[in-house]
Amino acid sequence: MTYCLAVKLNSGIVFASDSRTSAGVDQISSYSKMNTFRVPRERLFVLLSAGNLATTQAVVNLIRRDLDDPDAHTSLKVVDYMFDAALYVGQISSRVQERHRGPEHNGKTNLEATFILGGQIQGQPHDIYLIYPEGNYISASAAKPYLQIGETKYGKPILDRVLTSETRLEDAARCALVSLDSTSRSNLTVGPPFELGVYEKDQFELTRHMELSEDSPFYISVRDSWIETVQRGFEALPRFDWE
Amino acid sequence: MTYCLAVKLNSGIVFASDSRTSAGVDQISSYSKMNTFRVPRERLFVLLSAGNLATTQAVVNLIRRDLDDPDAHTSLKVVDYMFDAALYVGQISSRVQERHRGPEHNGKTNLEATFILGGQIQGQPHDIYLIYPEGNYISASAAKPYLQIGETKYGKPILDRVLTSETRLEDAARCALVSLDSTSRSNLTVGPPFELGVYEKDQFELTRHMELSEDSPFYISVRDSWIETVQRGFEALPRFDWE
Numbered sequence: 370m371t372y373c374l375a376v377k378l379n380s381g382i383v384f385a386s387d388s389r390t391s392a393g394v395d396q397i398s399s400y401s402k403m404n405t406f407r408v409p410r411e412r413l414f415v416l417l418s419a420g421n422l423a424t425t426q427a428v429v430n431l432i433r434r435d436l437d438d439p440d441a442h443t444s445l446k447v448v449d450y451m452f453d454a455a456l457y458v459g460q461i462s463s464r465v466q467e468r469h470r471g472p473e474h475n476g477k478t479n480l481e482a483t484f485i486l487g488g489q490i491q492g493q494p495h496d497i498y499l500i501y502p503e504g505n506y507i508s509a510s511a512a513k514p515y516l517q518i519g520e521t522k523y524g525k526p527i528l529d530r531v532l533t534s535e536t537r538l539e540d541a542a543r544c545a546l547v548s549l550d551s552t553s554r555s556n557l558t559v560g561p562p563f564e565l566g567v568y569e570k571d572q573f574e575l576t577r578h579m580e581l582s583e584d585s586p587f588y589i590s591v592r593d594s595w596i597e598t599v600q601r602g603f604e605a606l607p608r609f610d611w612e
Numbered sequence: 613m614t615y616c617l618a619v620k621l622n623s624g625i626v627f628a629s630d631s632r633t634s635a636g637v638d639q640i641s642s643y644s645k646m647n648t649f650r651v652p653r654e655r656l657f658v659l660l661s662a663g664n665l666a667t668t669q670a671v672v673n674l675i676r677r678d679l680d681d682p683d684a685h686t687s688l689k690v691v692d693y694m695f696d697a698a699l700y701v702g703q704i705s706s707r708v709q710e711r712h713r714g715p716e717h718n719g720k721t722n723l724e725a726t727f728i729l730g731g732q733i734q735g736q737p738h739d740i741y742l743i744y745p746e747g748n749y750i751s752a753s754a755a756k757p758y759l760q761i762g763e764t765k766y767g768k769p770i771l772d773r774v775l776t777s778e779t780r781l782e783d784a785a786r787c788a789l790v791s792l793d794s795t796s797r798s799n800l801t802v803g804p805p806f807e808l809g810v811y812e813k814d815q816f817e818l819t820r821h822m823e824l825s826e827d828s829p830f831y832i833s834v835r836d837s838w839i840e841t842v843q844r845g846f847e848a849l850p851r852f853d854w855e
Contacts, residue, residue, distance in 0.1 A: 522765030526794035530842050543849045551769035577854065590850045598845030599773050605841065606786045607833045611820065 370558035371519035372549060373402055373417035375487045375497045376541045377509045379534050381576070382487045382495055384415050384566035385545035387552075387559045388580075390422055403564045404429050405575060406436060406445050406488075413488045413573045414445050414454060415566055419519035420482030420502065427465045428458065428482065451496040452506070455486050459504030466502065483518045488568070495570045523555045524548030538567050538576075546581070546588070547595050561588065613801035614762035615792060616645055616660035618730045618740045619784045620752045622777050624819070625730045625738055627658050627809035628788035630795075630802045631823075633665055646807045647672050648818060649679060649688050649731075656731045656816045657688050657697060658809055662762035663725030663745065670708045671701065671725065694739040695749070698729050702747030709745065726761045731811070738813045766798045767791035781810050781819075789824070789831070790838050804831065 373386040386402040400422065406414040416432070418425035435444035448454045466480045481502035489495035498506045499516040509516050514534045517525065531544045542565050553559045562585075567577035581588040616629040629645040643665065649657040659675070661668035678687035691697045709723045724745035732738035741749045742759040752759050757777045760768065774787045785808050796802045805828075810820035824831040 522798070523769050525798045526766050526769075527842070529798050530794075530839065531846055539852055539855055540846065542852070544846065547846075547849070551773075555765070555768045555772050577852070587850065587852070594849050595845060596773065598841060598848065599770070602838060602841030602845065603774055603783065603787065603790075606790070606837050607830065609782055609785070609820070609830070612782055 370556070371402055371419040372517070372521065372524060372552045372556075372559045373419055373485060373519055374515055374517040374521075374524070374528070374545055374548065375415075375417060375485045375509075376515040376528075376532055376536070376545060377487070377495070377497045377534070378514065378536055378538060378541055381538050381570045381572075382415075382497060382568040383538060383541040383545055384417060384485075384487060384564075384568070385542070385549055386417050386564050387549055388562045388564065389558060389560040401564060403566060404432075405566070405578075406432060407574060408446050410573050411491045412445065413568065413575065415487050415568065415575065416458065417485040417487075417518065418482060419484075421466075421478070421480045423469070424462065424465050424480050424482040425484075428462050428484070431461050431465070432458065448490075451486075451488065451490060451493065452498065452508070454488070454490075455498035455500055455506040456504075458484055458486055459500045459506055462500065462502065463504035485516050485518055489570060489573065491573065495568065520552055520556050520559050523559075524552040527551060538569065542567055542577075543591060546591055550588075550592050550595065563588065613799065614645055614662040615760070615764065615767060615795045615799075615802045616662055616728060616762055617758055617760040617764075617767070617771070617788055617791065618658075618660060618728045618752075619758040619771075619775055619779070619788060620730070620738070620740045620777070621757065621779055621781060621784055624781050624813045624815075625658075625740060625811040626781060626784040626788055627660060627728075627730060627807075627811070628785070628792055629660050629807050630792055631805045631807065632801060632803040644807060646809060647675075648809070648821075649675060650817060651689050653816050654734045655688065656811065656818065658730050658811065658818070659701065660728040660730075660761065661725060662727075664709075664721070664723045666712070667705065667708050667723055667725040668727075671705050671727070674704050674708070675701065691733075694729075694731065694733060694736065695741065695751070697731070697733075698741035698743055698749040699747075701727055701729055702743045702749055705743065705745065706747035728759050728761055732813060732816065734816065738811065763795055763799050763802050766802075767795040770794060781812065785810055785820075786834060789834055793831075793835050793838065806831065 435441040484500040487497035678684040727743040730740035
């Protein structure tokens with residue numbers, strides 16, 4: 370399993386993902402689930418992925434091939450809108466899944482993949498989209514400025530309590546990190562290293578990118594600070610009238 | 613959907629449940645999901661339920677009928693161990709589901725129900741069991757002293773960060789309330805009124821039972837205190853080195 374999220378803020382976008390891939394009980398590996406595609410000073414796209422690893426890797430490879438191909442009919446270099454980019458990624462993803470669902474497919478392996486695509490095309494606002502295995506997509510809303518894929522439930526309450534469109538980029542990044550940490554504590558299939566990407570609007574490159582391993586001092590300090598917050602918070606809760 | 617949990621502590625058991633029942637988009641109703649069965653000064657059982665409302669109500673009715681029947685072959689009055697009680701409830705539950713899965717069943721309605729049974733039989737330790745739709749059961753462990761049914765993921769991180777077997781009954785009850793509140797904030801199918809039951813071991817009756825509606829002053833004060841904790845906690849998180 371996987372847990373990725375993106376937060377759309379007035380000032381930019383925060384991306385966060387874990388790196389644990391479990392392709393079976395014996396195999397717990399680590400793969401980056403955050404891929405960046407750039408056209409310098411013009412376009413930036415960040416793709417977060419969850420689901421079948423073969424599908425997500427094929428999708429990333431095909432996006433790169435189209436980007437490198439000056440004659441490509443469509444690519445992240447030529448799409449006009451962010452939602453066109455989402456549709457383009459969705460179409461690649463459905464095509465890849467379909468190709469491997471042929472007669473040799475055992476019918477058991479789930480080939481589906483889900484993506485979050487975020488970024489900005491010059492002259493247009495930055496945006497984030499969630500792309501379903503079927504290839505269709507949704508955007509975030511002002512009331513709920515984030516999108517999640519994978520093991521989404523454990524880390525949701527903290528986002529609902531903290532995030533608004535006005536949240537500062539760094540605060541949203543810390544919130545995303547706590548959300549990842551809470552999830553990994555409650556679910557073994559999500560784990561560090563965690564990746565954080567911060568995109569400041571109109572910059573057309575990732576302003577900040579960091580990988581936080583289990584023993585990264587920053588991750589440890591955030592985690593310990595949050596544990597202390599929760600424990601002190603509990604002690605401060607009002608008493609029942611019989612206590 | 614539903615969210616119920618029970619926490620097994622050295623000093624007793626805490627039970628918590630929401631009361632929202634959604635049997636369709638038009639119908640959001642409120643039903644208690646916490647049922648108590650007693651044999652005064654001898655036995656106490658609390659049953660929390662999630663799943664098909666017709667199934668759970670039938671199970672509760674059959675348990676009561678057996679309790680009232682002095683000739684019942686087996687009932688909560690005569691089982692020897694807590695795990696026998698769990699097996700007994702599981703058998704009733706499978707029987708009820710099977711009865712309604714006859715030829716007139718449309719094959720679409722999910723008739724399954726899941727239960728948590730907790731309590732104590734005199735001379736034996738108090739315990740909690742999770743009973744699956746198939747009728748089998750598991751107990752909690754010392755490392756993870758709680759069991760959840762229904763919409764369990766949203767409210768799990770807070771339990772993992774706070775609860776141990778040594779936690780005081782009232783602290784565990786507050787933790788359960790925050791877990792319910794977090795869940796209802798992130799998921800519309802879980803909502804107040806919430807029920808809290810506190811069982812102090814060897815008492816053979818629920819020591820405390822309260823129903824907390826949306827505008828109950830105690831619930832509001834716990835909720836607001838927790839919101840403040842989370843928001844202050846965020847402000848106190850360590851800064852990135854570039855800030």
